[in-house]
Amino acid sequence: MELTRPVFFVGFMGAGKTSVARRLARTCGVASVDMDTYIERREGKKVKEIFAEGGEEGFRAIETDVLRELGAKPDPLLISCGGGVVVTPANHDVFREAGFVVYLEVTADEAASRISDTSTRPLFQNLEAARARCEERLPLYEAVANVRVSTAGKSVPAIAREVQRILEKEGILCPQQR
Ligand SMILES: Nc1ncnc2c1ncn2[C@@H]1O[C@H](COP(=O)(O)OP(=O)(O)OP(=O)(O)O)[C@@H](O)[C@H]1O
Ligand SMILES: O=C(O)C1=C[C@@H](O)[C@@H](O)[C@H](O)C1
Ligand SMILES: [Mg+2]
Structure with missing residues (x-):
């Protein structure tokens, strides 16, 4: 399959942006x-x-x-962003101009239970601070999102399938033209 526009995955640390984009890339044969x-x-x-x-x-x-x-990039990609990409206002222009934004929703508590090594994430050092940071960013994720997908209690393959259906319906993920 191929993409007609770049697709950006946003959401808090541990939402599954990297895992879901990678899974979707593998199942649909597109690059991430x-x-x-x-x-x-x-x-x-x-x-x-x-x-x-x-x-x-x-x-x-x-x-x-x-x-x-x-x-x-001339060949659009699935792009898993860092969790804090929404805090820079200039990045919102990039999203709006070029692409389609999938917001993967997660709570800080659920994210903490998923991430085994928070030492690799300098801004996820303690749960209290992560809860506050997550809450503070919610309106920013919502502002850039073209679509929101809840990840609570869902597996990575199930979320990837849900995103695939949305991208197909939106005409962003299509059968290969050439
Ligand atoms: N839906 C899910 N259910 C259970 N575990 C998950 C789910 N999604 C991701 N994980 C696990 O959570 C951890 C973090 O996932 P991932 O790296 O994909 O998140 P991320 O959104 O890219 O985070 P970051 O913003 O820090 O890059 C990984 O160990 C992954 O296997
Ligand atoms: O939420 C954040 O601010 C970050 C998330 C990670 O993906 C990395 O981009 C970095 O650790 C910052
Ligand atoms: Mg990631």
Whole structure:
């Protein structure tokens, strides 16, 4: 199959953006890219090190640069964003101009139960702070979303199938034209 526009997955850390995009890419035969992984390869450093050296501000600048680059690829991709991509206002323009945004909903408590190693996520260091951060970001996720998908109690393959149906209905995921 092929994509007519880039599809961005947003949502809090642990929502399943990376897992769902990867699963959908595999089952539909389209390409996916994970922004955190892409950033780590490009910078030759782990996200944690980028935060330690340049702070959140340094990380966000790289993130916006990469979002613009990936959103402008001639062959559209499934793009799993970092959990904080919505905090930078300029990123909202990229979403609006280029793509379709799938918001995967999760609570901080459920996310905490899914993530085995929070040390890789500098902004998920304790549950209290994560709950507050998650709540603070809800309106931002909602503002950019073209569609919301609840992930509570659902498996990654089930969520991927649900997203696939939505993308097909919207004409974003189509049978290959050539
Ligand atoms: N629906 C789900 N049910 C159970 N576990 C899940 C589900 N989705 C993801 N997970 C697990 O939660 C962990 C985090 O998932 P994933 O890395 O896909 O989240 P993410 O949204 O990309 O997070 P981040 O913003 O930190 O990159 C992984 O171990 C994954 O296997
Ligand atoms: O929610 C966030 O702010 C982040 C989520 C991760 O995906 C990484 O992009 C980074 O750890 C920041
Ligand atoms: Mg991820």
